[in-house]
Amino acid sequence: MKKLLSTVLFFLLILNTNAQEDKNSNTLAKNEISVNLLDLVVAGTLGVNYERLFDNNQSLLIGANFFDTYGYYDAGYIEDNSAFSLEAAFLIYFSKEKDHHGFFFYPQLKFRTGEITVDDYYYYDIATETDVNEEYTYDIGGASAGFGIGHKWVFNNKITLMLNGDIARNLGNFDDDYLDNIEVRFSVNFGYRF
Numbered sequence: 001m002k003k004l005l006s007t008v009l010f011f012l013l014i015l016n017t018n019a020q021e022d023k024n025s026n027t028l029a030k031n032e033i034s035v036n037l038l039d040l041v042v043a044g045t046l047g048v049n050y051e052r053l054f055d056n057n058q059s060l061l062i063g064a065n066f067f068d069t070y071g072y073y074d075a076g077y078i079e080d081n082s083a084f085s086l087e088a089a090f091l092i093y094f095s096k097e098k099d100h101h102g103f104f105f106y107p108q109l110k111f112r113t114g115e116i117t118v119d120d121y122y123y124y125d126i127a128t129e130t131d132v133n134e135e136y137t138y139d140i141g142g143a144s145a146g147f148g149i150g151h152k153w154v155f156n157n158k159i160t161l162m163l164n165g166d167i168a169r170n171l172g173n174f175d176d177d178y179l180d181n182i183e184v185r186f187s188v189n190f191g192y193r194f
Contacts, residue, residue, distance in 0.1 A: 028099060029053065032160060034191030036065075043069040044078065049189060053100050057093035061106070062086070070140045071183040074118040083114030083140050089148070101154045108148060110168060113141040138178050144168040150187070160191040 036047030049063040068083040069075055087110040095102030120136035150164025165186045174181065 029157065029193035032059075032100075032191050032193045034160065034162065034189040036063075036187045036189050038186060038188040039065070039069075043067075043072055043075040044081070045069055047187070047189075049191070051091070051191070053193075057095065057099060059091045059093075059100060061089040061091055063089075065112075068112060068114065068140070069116065070112075070179055071185060073179060074116065077118040078116060079119060079135060080117040080137075081114070083112060083116055085110055085112035087111070093152070098154065101152055103151050104149070104164075106148050106150075106166075108146055108166060108168065110144045110146075111142075112144075115139050115141075136178075139175060140179070142174045143171045144183060145171055146183075154193070158193050160189070160193060162187065162189040162191065164189075 030053050032049075032051040032053065034049045034051065036045070036049070039045040039047050045068050046066040047063060048066075049061055051059050051061045053059045063086070065083075065085045065087070067081045068085045069078070069081070070083075087108055089106040089108035091100075091104045091106045093100055093102055093104045115137050117135050117137045120134045122131070122133050124130075125132050146166055146168025148164050148166025150162055152160055152162040154160050163186075165184070168183050168185075170176075170181045170183070
């Protein structure tokens with residue numbers, strides 16, 4: 001985990017160094033990097049997003065989620081997590097006052113692979129006087145499609161705060177014995193525009 005965080009911080013530092021602009025330039029920022037802090041705190045998922053800002057208040061967001069969970073299932077009971085996901089969303093902003101600011105809507109696609117192991121149940125066996133801890137492993141791989149809404153605030157044309165929620169349906173062959181076909185997620189993203 002420390003190697004992963006160090007790599008992400010190093011990558012952000014390189015991007016920041018390469019993104020230095022002349023202070024007299026009137027060009028608007030075209031890129032944004034953000035981190036989903038809500039998923040990191042609630043589920044231990046490290047979500048890093050890159051957003052390319054286009055004209056007409058539209059943008060393309062590409063996100064990578066390390067140690068991903070499925071809709072916060074078993075978030076407090078995860079023993080091992082090898083899940084990784086990539087998602088793409090096309091954001092449409094509705095603000096007429098500022099570019100890439102305010103309320104937005106987005107359709108999204110998500111591809112996920114990996115397994116999660118959780119504590120299924122725990123009990124104390126009186127006969128053998130031992131603790132018994134049963135684990136359950138499930139596969140969360142697959143693809144999903146959905147949509148979401150949110151709001152973004154921009155401070156000093158550099159720092160961003162984005163709150164959003166989305167709902168997605170699993171596509172194709174998905175094991176729904178343990179998980180639902182519908183996944184709901186929420187995000188609190190802090191970002192930097194350059």
